[in-house]
Amino acid sequence: MSEFKVTDRTKVKRGNQRATYDTDTVYKIIDEALVCHVGAKMADRPMVQPTIIWRIDDKVYIHGSSKNGLFAALVKGEEACITVTHLDGLVMARSSFHHSVNYRSVMIFSKATEITDESEKLYVLNEMMKQITPDRFDGVREPNQQELKATSVLQFDLTEVSAKVRTGPPVDDDEDLALPVWAGVIPVTTVMGNPIDDPLWLSNHGKK
Ligand SMILES: Cc1cc2nc3c(=O)[nH]c(=O)nc-3n(C[C@H](O)[C@H](O)[C@H](O)COP(=O)(O)OP(=O)(O)OC[C@H]3O[C@@H](n4cnc5c(N)ncnc54)[C@H](O)[C@@H]3O)c2cc1C
Numbered sequence: 001m002s003e004f005k006v007t008d009r010t011k012v013k014r015g016n017q018r019a020t021y022d023t024d025t026v027y028k029i030i031d032e033a034l035v036c037h038v039g040a041k042m043a044d045r046p047m048v049q050p051t052i053i054w055r056i057d058d059k060v061y062i063h064g065s066s067k068n069g070l071f072a073a074l075v076k077g078e079e080a081c082i083t084v085t086h087l088d089g090l091v092m093a094r095s096s097f098h099h100s101v102n103y104r105s106v107m108i109f110s111k112a113t114e115i116t117d118e119s120e121k122l123y124v125l126n127e128m129m130k131q132i133t134p135d136r137f138d139g140v141r142e143p144n145q146q147e148l149k150a151t152s153v154l155q156f157d158l159t160e161v162s163a164k165v166r167t168g169p170p171v172d173d174d175e176d177l178a179l180p181v182w183a184g185v186i187p188v189t190t191v192m193g194n195p196i197d198d199p200l201w202l203s204n205h206g207k208k
Contacts (some may be wrong), residue, residue, distance in 0.1 A: 007155045009109055010162040020057075025070045026163045030105045032056045033084045034132060038062060040078040047073075053084060058158045060108065060160060061124055066152045074112040074154055082108040082156065090186040093170035094179045100170065102185060107161045110156035118145075121153050 004010070004021040012019035020026075030036075038054035039046065047070045051062045062069050075078055089102035098153070115121045123143065129137045143151065170183050 004159070004161045006162075007160055009108070010160050012164060015166075019168050020032065020163045020165060022163075025165070026106050026161055028050065029086065030060060030084050031131070032086065034062075036062070036082050036092070038070065038082045039081045039083075040073055042069060042073045042078075046153075052128065052132065053082070054131045054160075056077040056127055060126065060156050060158060061123065061153060062156075062173055063128065063151055063153045066150055067135070068152060069207055070106050071112075071152045071154060075152070077111060077113050079109060080109050080127070080156065084108075086190075087188050087190055088167070091170045092183055092186060093168075094162040094172045094183050098170050098172050098176075100166065102166050102168070104163065104165045107162060108156060108158060110158070112154040112156055115153040115155055117205045119146060120199065121148055121151075124153055125151070180207065 002023045004023060004026065006021055010021070030053065034052060035047050035050055036123060037050050039048040041047075049064075049070050051064060054061055057203060062082075068098075083108040086104045088104065091100040091102055093099045115124055124142065125148075126137065129140070172183065
């Protein structure tokens with residue numbers, strides 16, 4: 001079992017019984033996510049952007065328009081704080097105070113490296129396609145040079161990383177346990193729905 005080194009910044013202070021630095025747990029939380037939130041300082045304001053995230057080995061990647069303002073700040077050297085969040089359940093307690101949520105989350109502090117080499121960029125973008133929609137990759141047109149140029153890909157080392165995980169039932173005060181109010185967990189899951197045909201696909205190819 002390997003673990004991320006705990007730093008002053010990644011040491012979880014509040015709710016530290018939920019903290020983990022186990023690399024496999026962190027990787028699993030990231031790999032199950034499609035979306036992260038990337039925060040950094042920009043010239044005139046703080047900014048947090050939701051964006052797709054994917055991982056290759058001990059690095060994570062985000063991509064976006066080469067005109068993206070937050071990306072420009074990150075390329076200039078602003079440090080990012082990236083979070084990945086799974087909401088797993090609503091924890092219903094007997095008191096309003098002890099209501100909570102079950103979750104798995106990761107927080108990463110890291111500086112970006114822009115991927116400029118064209119073949120590396122293509123490889124990393126193709127990995128995103130494979131990871132997000134594994135059955136989708138074969139057959140789609142790859143990005144052309146203009147599209148590659150219009151796309152920034154940023155890489156972040158996974159070194160300063162923490163995870164927090166809450167599972168299980170509510171933690172109520174003993175004196176509340178006899179209250180006649182339901183307590184438990186309402187699970188929350190993210191599911192893919194049934195595919196909906198693009199009308200233009202239908203008009204070009206007819207019914208499946
Ligand atoms: C879906 C969800 C909902 C939440 N709702 C609430 C809420 O309503 N109110 C609330 O107070 N808290 C909530 N939390 C927990 C919240 O994210 C913080 O962990 C908590 O508030 C402690 O904040 P702090 O500033 O005291 O952290 P500290 O313990 O001081 O943070 C120190 C370090 O611990 C690490 N860390 C802190 N939080 C996290 C995290 N969530 N994941 C990974 N690493 C972390 C970071 O490296 C951070 O720099 C929620 C978490 C999730 C995932």
